[in-house]
Amino acid sequence: MDLVTPQLGLLVWPALSFLLLLLVLRKFAWKPILDSVNERDAQIRQALDAAKDAREAMVRLQADNEQLMAQARAERDQLLTEAKKTRDHLLSEARSKAEEEGKRLLDLARQEIENERKATFTEVRNLVATLSVDVAEKLLRKELHKDEAQEAYLQQQLRELNIPAR
Amino acid sequence: MRHCSVVRGFSLCLSILGLWLVTSGPRPAWAGTPVEPQNMGGHTSVDTAEEQTFDPSKVILHHIADAHDWHLYDHTDAEGMIHPVSIPLPVLLWCQGTLHTMMSSAFDHGHARPVSKGLTFQMDEHGHISEASGLRVLDFSITKNVASMLISVVLLVLIFGSVARSYTRSEQRLPGGMARFLEPIILFVRDDIARPNIGEHRYQRYMPYLLTAFFFIWINNLLGLLPTGANLTGNIAVSLVLAVFTMVITNWSGNKHYWGHIFKPHVPLWLYPIMVPVELVGIISKPIALTIRLFANITAGHIIILSLISLIFIFKSMAMAPVSLAFVLFMECLEMLVAVLQAYVFTLLSALFIGLATAEPEPNEHH
Numbered sequence: 021m022d023l024v025t026p027q028l029g030l031l032v033w034p035a036l037s038f039l040l041l042l043l044v045l046r047k048f049a050w051k052p053i054l055d056s057v058n059e060r061d062a063q064i065r066q067a068l069d070a071a072k073d074a075r076e077a078m079v080r081l082q083a084d085n086e087q088l089m090a091q092a093r094a095e096r097d098q099l100l101t102e103a104k105k106t107r108d109h110l111l112s113e114a115r116s117k118a119e120e121e122g123k124r125l126l127d128l129a130r131q132e133i134e135n136e137r138k139a140t141f142t143e144v145r146n147l148v149a150t151l152s153v154d155v156a157e158k159l160l161r162k163e164l165h166k167d168e169a170q171e172a173y174l175q176q177q178l179r180e181l182n183i184p185a186r
Numbered sequence: 187m188r189h190c191s192v193v194r195g196f197s198l199c200l201s202i203l204g205l206w207l208v209t210s211g212p213r214p215a216w217a218g219t220p221v222e223p224q225n226m227g228g229h230t231s232v233d234t235a236e237e238q239t240f241d242p243s244k245v246i247l248h249h250i251a252d253a254h255d256w257h258l259y260d261h262t263d264a265e266g267m268i269h270p271v272s273i274p275l276p277v278l279l280w281c282q283g284t285l286h287t288m289m290s291s292a293f294d295h296g297h298a299r300p301v302s303k304g305l306t307f308q309m310d311e312h313g314h315i316s317e318a319s320g321l322r323v324l325d326f327s328i329t330k331n332v333a334s335m336l337i338s339v340v341l342l343v344l345i346f347g348s349v350a351r352s353y354t355r356s357e358q359r360l361p362g363g364m365a366r367f368l369e370p371i372i373l374f375v376r377d378d379i380a381r382p383n384i385g386e387h388r389y390q391r392y393m394p395y396l397l398t399a400f401f402f403i404w405i406n407n408l409l410g411l412l413p414t415g416a417n418l419t420g421n422i423a424v425s426l427v428l429a430v431f432t433m434v435i436t437n438w439s440g441n442k443h444y445w446g447h448i449f450k451p452h453v454p455l456w457l458y459p460i461m462v463p464v465e466l467v468g469i470i471s472k473p474i475a476l477t478i479r480l481f482a483n484i485t486a487g488h489i490i491i492l493s494l495i496s497l498i499f500i501f502k503s504m505a506m507a508p509v510s511l512a513f514v515l516f517m518e519c520l521e522m523l524v525a526v527l528q529a530y531v532f533t534l535l536s537a538l539f540i541g542l543a544t545a546e547p548e549p550n551e552h553h
Binding site for chain 1: 247250251252278324325326327328329331332335336339342343346347349350353354358359360365369372373376390393394395397398402421422423424426427428430431485
């Protein structure tokens, strides 16, 4: 059989079988294979997109979290300062009240002391007066034991009273 | 592109002429008269066979040619007779409006003349079957090449059927089994052959053809490398059929721009008598280039391997065998590469031709 002379049988059979092969493989192999590969490509692309979205959402969430944290921190700080202020306020109020009370008590005490002192003073004066009267009585009794002395005393008293002589 | 097709057409004519001269000029040894005793495929006594000098070109051309039976080996019996051992294949002949069927063993390697429906058929030493009285015979036999091709078709259907099933079975459309190996190749055909040459919008229509052509050529190239394998893709008829498929698809899908380029080229009117025939030759020369390239590459590989094996018989020494086998091993590895390379080249050029025929003109294109 010649090398470069195409034979009839070798033209017909390959043509028929290749055509048949083409049709069979197109329907039962290439279509499902290429469809599957395309479908998988789409799935992968979708999955990648989803992963990207998830990553972005994560970043967003993280930012949100940080913001929330900052907000919470600020709120806590505010609360703390407020509490501190309130505490200070309460403290100072309590202190001023205590001071006032102390002052009032002190005043009261002072007044009491004053009263006591005054009472004591009065008592002492009374006592001194009584004692003086007693002493004077005794003195007088002794002085006026004699009659002339009584007379002289009377005279003196009368003079002192400045009653004009008649 | 136009210059290319002119040059290519011309060089093709030259190469075809050259090939014809080479094959018909020096009158090869196998073209002797049929009465002479045969080295291959005849009942010859050992004495006469050994007296004959070993003719490598005859052996090689016998091996790369098609045959009506699948020759396996030769067996020498006790009387010193050589019997070729081969698998008989169906012979289908169309003569005088009827189909004559017989097995190739009925010809007894050209020694018998089977009679079918009143007609006597005979086979010459090249395997040509003729009718005894010289009637026209059309030979549609399932020859070795056709049988090998049918095996490859069955293999391809089984392989890619299983590949397709492995995808449809999987929920995530993951490849399994053979598909893991074949998917990158399929994607290579898609992403590196079809897409860049045909274009993103149109390539999908041509994927089935390109994939089928690629794997058909590849598997047949590989089957041809097996011992006793048929030289299918190295047969000019087969490569011609494949090239004609590409030509039909190319011209079928050729758009207005493509045909306008051929029948209304942008040249002065007086050049039309030259340009239009040249462009028309271009339509034919492309598939011829495909045909010759595939045929010549695969046949050349077979010839080299067979020549290297023939060295053992030329030197008539077993010492030559290891040297020869080392070279053959190297060549077989190279041919494995050529097998996939030629499948790639054929598919690539098919995609390129289709791409050229379907390309939309660029908005600012000037000629």
